[in-house]
Amino acid sequence: MAIAAIETLNFGLGRLVEAARTRGQELYLLTVHRGFYQHELAQEYASEVEIVDVETLNVEKVVTALKEIPDLQGIIRATDLWSSVCLEAAERLQLPHQNTEAVRLIRDKGRLRRHLYERGLTRSSSVVFDPHTTEVNELAQRLSFPSVVKNVAGSSSQNVWLVKTEKDLAPTLEAARQVHGLSALTAEPYFFGPLYSVETLTWAGETRVLGVTSRTLSPEPYFREETFSFPVAFPEATAEELAAWVSGILEATEYREGFTHTEFIITADGFELVEINPRLGGGKLGEMMSQAYGINVYDAFFDLALGQRPALMDVHLKPRCGTAQVKLYAPEAGTFEGIDGQELLSLHPGAPALHPTRGAGDHVPATVDGRGVVASLIATGETTEIAYHNVLSMAGKLHVRMRPAARA
Incomplete structure (x- = not known):
């Protein structure tokens, strides 16, 4: 039995391979640019995924490539940009898929x-x-x-x-x-208040909150995401109110199955929506969730692809630790050369791990948004607050080296 992912989140390929291995299924990755996954494809588990090079925004070419996969049973839709391609391909091949109109509504x-x-x-x-x-x-x-x-x-x-x-x-x-x-x-x-995201999984119209992520942004006027921590421990009454609120919003969109990553602000007058992303949270949030709960949340992608109730809807979720992440940005546009200080990672508490998103020689066009990210640093702790301090401490010991862009 084979499952195909049409592109995937930046990082998470290893978790998908792990889930496929556990299930005894073959995993195929359709991609237009292998270099996007250069870090993960350099790992040992890369031999367990079949790479199909194809123009992934061209649905005709994608469908043709999918037809050549033996015993294909489902398609994993993990990203925003390729949502319409995934859904149309699944529909053409008569494979399980989400409510197309609901995904389109949320994406707009x-x-x-x-x-x-x-x-x-x-x-x-x-x-x-x-x-x-x-x-x-x-x-x-x-x-x-x-x-x-x-x-x-x-x-x-x-x-x-x-x-x-x-x-x-x-x-x-x-x-x-x-x-x-x-x-x-x-x-x-522009709503005022701290920004969070609530991570959910929905099946047959039933929504389960998997946890809440906090994040910090750069100073105005930019909205550059800089740190994340998971899970946030809200008071019980607040957590129940949030679960009812997000469930009502998803029900109103008729989003009946799949992950969602809903950003919201807690204003002086209560919750206010920023946006809904009809997918698992990016920026290695899925990895943070997996570490915090000691499970592989990516396994749910396979249940969704097969059109069956994800086991993640029913498993007991008890945090084993807290997790936190810092996105490392280039200090200026130019050519990325490397990150100094990595030899200190093993000496620091919280098992900090560096996950590069750029390779030496890559061009960094801007630093005011996600295009400036060169790596993500993740650390753990006995609590989420301790994990947050661990990752901030380690991030301060790393230095991103750049060769500035030539000036006219």
């Missing part, structure tokens, strides 16, 4: 907020516009300030702008117009 940030606002599940609607045809004065009349402007289908904190006053609109529109292929933006209120 502007449409999603309007949908939830109409049902009383968020305090504000969205304003969707084309930066190339919208005039500043016309847009200013439609917005409240401060607002966040972002790509309706964005990720990795890319193409997100904070618009504090009307004066910020003109430079924001100009910046958006310089982004190739960016034709739809959504403007939403």
Whole structure:
């Protein structure tokens, strides 16, 4: 029996291989760029995954490649960008798949907020516009300030702008117009409060909260994700309220099966949605969850691909430890050369592990969003707070070396 993943999260391939091995199933990875998985493909377990080189955003080529896989039983959909390809391919091959319309709704940030606002599940609607045809004065009349402007289908904190006053609109529109292929933006209120994400798994309309992740962002005006910790220990009443809130939101979207990574803010007036990602959280969050619970959460991808209730819906989840992560960013754009201080990892408490996302010689185009990440550092601790201090301490001992871009 074979299961195919059409691309996958940056890191997590090892966990997928582990799950396939336990089940006695063959794992295939369809990818347009093997280099994206260079770190994991250099590990011993890489021999246990069959790599299929194909243009993964071309559904015709993907379907052709999938038809050549012997005894293919299901498709793993783990990422945002390839959602439509995965769903269409599964539908064509008559394989189990999620509610396509629900995934499309959630992937469209502007449409999603309007949908939830109409049902009383968020305090504000969205304003969707084309930066190339919208005039500043016309847009200013439609917005409240401060607002966040972002790509309706964005990720990795890319193409997100904070618009504090009307004066910020003109430079924001100009910046958006310089982004190739960016034709739809959504403007939403800028809610005040700490940012979290709730990690969930849904089956047959039943949603289970797997835990909550805290995160810190860079100072304004950017929204660069810098640290994560899991699991957050909320008071019991707050945890129950959050579970009911997120379940109601997913029910309103008719999202009936699959992982979700829902970002939210706890404002002075309660929970407020930022966005829903119809997948397991990225940035090695799945690895943090697996370490915290002592299980392989990626195993659920195989149940979902086969169209059966994931065992993760019913397993007892008791944290064995806390986990925390720091994303290491290049200090400037240019050519990544390496990370100094790695010899200290084995000396530090919390078993810190470095997971590179760039190789020596790779170009780093920007540092204000996810494009500037060169590695992730994960550490554990007896509690989540201890894990957080462990990873911050170790991160401070590492130094990212860059060769600056040549200046004209």
